[in-house]
Amino acid sequence: RFLPGSPEMNSVGEACTELKREYDQCFNRWFAEHFLKGDRSGDPCTETFRKYQRCVQKAIKEKDIPIDGVEFMGPNKDKPES
Numbered sequence: 001r002f003l004p005g006s007p008e009m010n011s012v013g014e015a016c017t018e019l020k021r022e023y024d025q026c027f028n029r030w031f032a033e034h035f036l037k038g039d040r041s042g043d044p045c046t047e048t049f050r051k052y053q054r055c056v057q058k059a060i061k062e063k064d065i066p067i068d069g070v071e072f073m074g075p076n077k078d079k080p081e082s
Helices: 016-035 046-063
Strands: none
Touching: 016 046
16 A cells, blocks of 8 residues: 555655655544544645645755656646546
């Protein structure tokens, strides 16, 4: 099973690890307390994820990690059109 909040993984940038931990805790709490109980109305962790995503993107640029062709996934990335 895979959840974004895998506690054994650190973030790409050390500065981002705390943001990742915050997002993981938020997501895991929402997943357990709402999603698994049938409440799929929105993800309250979106802003936390965006802060983490920006931090990771900055770290990738600073470390000059090649990311050509890599798409950044996130909440509502592949939301079906209604």
